[in-house]
Amino acid sequence: MLTPRRALLAISLAAPLALAGCGKKKDSEGTQAPITPVPAADAGDAPKVATQPRPATERIVVAGSMEGLDDVFAAFKKFSDSYMPEQATDPSAEIQAMLLGQGFGPGFWSNLDLGGLHAFSSASPVSGGGPQDSSLAASVAVIDARKLIENMPQAQRPSPLGEGMWELKMDDTRVLMREQGKELLLGLSTEDIDAAGKLRGQTGPGPRLRLRATNIPTDDIDPSAVLEGLPAGSKLARDLSEIIKDLDAITLGADWGTTRDLQVEVAAVAPFHKLGLEPIGAPRAAATALEGRLPADPVFVTTLSWGDPALLHKIVDSVPIDQVPEPVQGMVQKALGSAHGLLDQVATDVVFALYIDKKGQATFVVAADVKDEAKAKAALQGVHEVLAEGAQMQATMAGNKKETALEAKLELDGLKVPGGKADVLTVRIPKDFQQDVRQARMFLRKNAIETVSMVEEGTAILAIGAGARSVVTDVAKSLGGSRKSSLAQHAGLEGLRKAMGGCQICTAGDPLAYFRFRLMLVRDGSDDKAVLKAAGKHMYELSKLPSLGMPGLGVKVEAEQAGVGVVIPQATMFAPHSSVETLGEITDFMDDPQFAVESAQPKKEDKKR
Incomplete structure (x- = not known):
């Protein structure tokens, strides 16, 4: 069973990734190509990586990246100073305090490189399936990977496997880690670890937050239920249903900072x-x-x-x-x-x-x-x-x-x-x-x-x-x-x-x-x-x-x-x-x-x- 403490551990490791995202733009727009999930469906004009044999189980594929998180946290504080100074918050300090209260050492948060590039790619079964049907590849930017690991709670600290490899077991889940310079690579298998090491090279310039989801189940999506006021059975509803059936991807791109406008764009790739x-x-x-x-x-x-x-x-x-x-x-x-x-x-x-x-x-x-x-x-x-x-x-x-x-x-x-x-x-x-x-x-x-x-x-x-x-x-x-x-x-x-x-x-x-x-x-x-x-x-x-x-x-x-x-x-x-x-x-x-x-x-x- 995944306890709250263990869940916190997993979230803390992937904190910069949980907010991650990857937006798709055309080359003519001069924006960055999306990361290719590993293994994943075709991600358009993104760099290709060798894929593992795809399991028979249908999987949702999500890939993303995040950078400049330190400045984003500072922007949240600056925003709260403007609109609610009596409740002004410092997200970084509050997360650090929460981690300390859960048994993490002070060196855990301080050895995460919040300003660096964090990237991930995952594939999960739509329904059913087991651990063997999932994949996760993540690259976490760090100051010192070894010190970060050493500041994890004793009960959830990974076991060393040698040559910079670590293993963390949580119930039925086994997470592998590998130190690689200023990166801590995470994966559910050695193939995932290898793929994680390539993520940074596949991420070009673009908004700070990028997210791309593909292979999304669409059979049960009713446009009339999603769009208020759209008559059920109308021609527009029928047309949208046909488009949704051929939905290729949903993307999110966002940018913000102490010296940046807030920019958010949500898009869908489909035969519009x-x-x-x-x-x-x-x-x-x-x-x-x-x-x-x-x-x-x-x-x-x-x-x-x-x-x-x-x-x-x-x-x-x-x-x-x-x-x-x-x-x-x-x-x-x-x-x-x-x-x-x-x-x-x-x-x-x-x-x-x-x-x-x-x-x-x-x-x-x-x-x-x-x-x-x-x-x-x-x-x-x-x-x-x-x-x-x-x-x-x-x-x-x-x-x-x-x-x-x-x-x-x-x-x-x-x-x-x-x-x-x-x-x-x-x-x-x-x-x-x-x-x-x-x-x-x-x-x-x-x-x-x-x-x-x-x-x-x-x-x-x-x-x-x-x-x-x-x-x-x-x-x-x-x-x-x-x-x-x-x-x-x-x-x-x-x-x-x-x-x-x-x-x-x-x-x-x-x-x-x-x-x-x-x-x-x-x-x-x-x-x-x-x-x-x-x-x-x-x-x-x-x-x-x-x-x-x-x-x-x-x-x-x-x-x-x-x-x-x-x-x-x-x-x-x-x-x-x-x-x-x-x-x-x-x-x-x-x-x-x-x-x-x-x-x-x-x-x-x-x-x-």
Whole structure:
């Protein structure tokens, strides 16, 4: 039986390995090839090693590596100093104390080279099987292997076999060890030991933490159970089931340190081309020309690489137009026609972004580079016309009463901008509805929502909100030239793309701008003077905080591999504690403004004192 004490011994020996990982990238991305498990299934472009005869028992193969663990531990301490100083922890010191309490000598932990490269490869039966069906090869970086072994508890200390070989027996398991310079090699057999000695040479540059699992059982995986909201039996669920059946590997890559952003990427190697990826273009590893034409400093931004819209056309055509009643049917038909036109005219990239200017005016922007300016403009004008007709229909149904009827004004080419003209649709909010949309006042201009579109110089932009005119005019000024500052300089998108080697869907945002956006929602949704005063105070405090960086989330889907990546910059992970405290107070206020204000007011007894 594997006792807790013996389990601790095994975990301690493999501590740097338990966190290990190995991510798979294409050679074209300039990243490291994964380690080849020994014995293992084919690991793609990794170096090959001689394999043992594979047992008949089906086995899950896991391989990985870890380095820079000392700096990762220091990063955990630095993070806790920022976010929870009263509970700040030093992982290395705590592990050392735990080991001492379990009978390990002080030289055990101190002779592990935490900053060195640790690597492993293992194969375990999916079910059943015995010790002979498993394999383990591990290379542990050490300062002095002999001193490390000598500081293990007496009852679990390995027995010497001569020539630097050791043997440790735990119940039915026999672990062999061999001293090899600054490595301690571990294995379940002499073949494993030989394989362990080759692991370092097979591990190239890459993230600090790498993990790769292959030969994973997939028969019982139900995509509908894993992905919440995915209807069981739907076409997508069936397609995913087919893809999962051919799953080749799952990989994890992660990096972090006291001077490094937190980067995590999870990927699967499988035939994702079965999903029909034509609408998605190639991953973007750098800023696009479209981003260079758009303003800098959005609250958030999402970029989309555009591909072949044929599948999207089919989806639009599948709308059951015959089931839509008149007079709405005509509007829907026109809207679908405009949708087809827009899908055809997008060239390579699309951008979605939210901007809030210094005056507090919010504007949502959709932009794309287009193939034919005239056709794209006609399609956008069709969208305006449908929206205007919808507003007019509502007004008719409301009896054209000023208090309850929407008032739409469409001005095609109604706004002069540098180098051309833009279309403007203004929909005035009736008096009886103004209270309902008060929380969105930052998007309104004189109690009206404005939609402005322009197509010039191969660029189409649709802006909705109080600052729509200003944003479109600003973009028009820079077309055909270069901007002093633009979305192309966005640090969040840049860091995300660099970490992932490119992404088709790339999203990044400014945490402080997001807090400002939420405070504005609270302010605009309240009449309470105390709440309004507190919101103003918190906005001022927010304006004084240093930047928290721009975290990002990306998706990359290719024919045979798909992954999701996250990047959280150092400025976020190691924010000043004073900033963290201020943001905590602001969060409490935004979650329940009334309670926060009442809690901050002095009680009557306190006033008397």
